Amino acid sequence: MKTLDRPRSTATTGPPREGTRAGKPFWTSRRRDQLAGYLFIAPQLLGTVVFVLIPLGLVVWYSFHEWNVLAGTFHSVGTDNYRKLLDDPKLPGVLRATAYFSVGLVVLNLSLALALAVLLNQKLRGSVVFRTLFFSPVVVSLVAWTIVWGFLLQKNGGINAGLDLIGIKGPNWLRSEGTSMLSAIVVQCFKNVGLNMVLFLAALQGVPRELYEAATVDGAGRWRQFWRITVPLISPTILLTSIITVVGSLQVFAQIAVLTQGGPSGSTTVLVYYLYQQAFTFHHFGYGATLSVLLFLIVLVLTVIQWQMRKKWVFHES
Template structure:
């Protein structure tokens, strides 16, 4: 009697009714639709602000569009040929490379140094973290204008140098000092962001490893090089990538401080693109320069991502 009663119940629980199966499918469809709704704003934003502009730039690359004259002419590969014969492009690429290397080396080194110092416990840690991070949230234009006043021939920096008997240069009107100035302004603007990322990574390093190494007689530099640096290498990879991409896309600092001068000494690729497109109204050639910038950023990112296997800890 017990056997004949429990068998239908077991089969009923094992084989859901048609109504229950339909309810499950409805819940599954609702979950899928909810997921798509959550990712829709991001996908739509990427489509509108990334893929469509890239497609338009590729299209304009084969045309010459003069807004003032109202002409839009198909020129084929003329803009690409102009790119290879542009006498200013080598100087522009050199200035871009110098600026990028200076910003990346200065930013990463200073951010890591500050993070190591502020990772130690002392009374004013929170204050100094706030001070070093505060430039990140300041408007780029406001930050650059203030530095422009400081770097003038009769500005605050030369005034301080005169107090100790040093006659400072005209920072923004001489080639080497102009490039150095814009690099320093960019480094100080964004060093706080990388500092915070390094701080988070340093706090994840197991203290047992560093204490064991110290007991074995390893010095501070050996512990940092052999334990700390490998442990934070994924964060180091992230900061290097975002710093390089940010340095290649800099515009406001150059436009406000030097306007690309003197000569072409601080004319980086983004500013040169702006000049060609919006000052000289060569939108076709400006689109070609934009594609060149896209290719440079893409290649550098891919190279760094491939090289990560050699030096990033926890990567296979």
């Protein structure tokens, strides 16, 4: 017997439930995942807004004003601080000292860190102890580290005492224009070289051993293996450490303040220390804010340049 199909009703069985749209639930799994993601990044986002974006905006705003805390005056000066920046006779020397410090620190730090990482990556006895020794300065207080080195680098300090034992008369490291900048670079390098060393060491341990074995079969020496295999494969880590070191070198302050106070004759007055002098010694807060904007732009430009250059020399980025 042939059965008759019942006509399908096109009417809805009832009004949509609350929290739904056209009969579909509002809290789908995709929206729940999105909400969870936003909640996870909310603390970091809030911290970035409160401690980075808002202070940066205030610094830019202060750079168009002059604020004298001692006199209790605060008034707008327009672009006078930026014109003062262009006409400042001390600024070229400050930028030159900053460039010397940054270039010297980056070259010395990265070279030494990579050399130590390559050495400690070998199967040598006691390598774990040496890793700990080289990394331990990273966790030491920066001020305490600098004060100790300040005593060692005095004219009658530990460094010159050691040189006297082998018949060498050491200079006054921190009071001579020829050695003061070098001393500050070395102190900062030894403070943070362990961090870059650990990063390089982790990258080296990720390089497949089969590549070295194949290169050895093909007759490639250790030096050729280093430039053709090691450097390309750890180039992302080289990029990371170079950005970290460049930014850190431009923000150095405690070492200069404790070791040389910008001397002798301003030879170690880097941009951050000069900013500090203008804002907190001479109480020119508006001009100090202008120097802060200049520092921010320098860091931003250098970081962008390094990031764009990665396409040419970072492995897998071309």
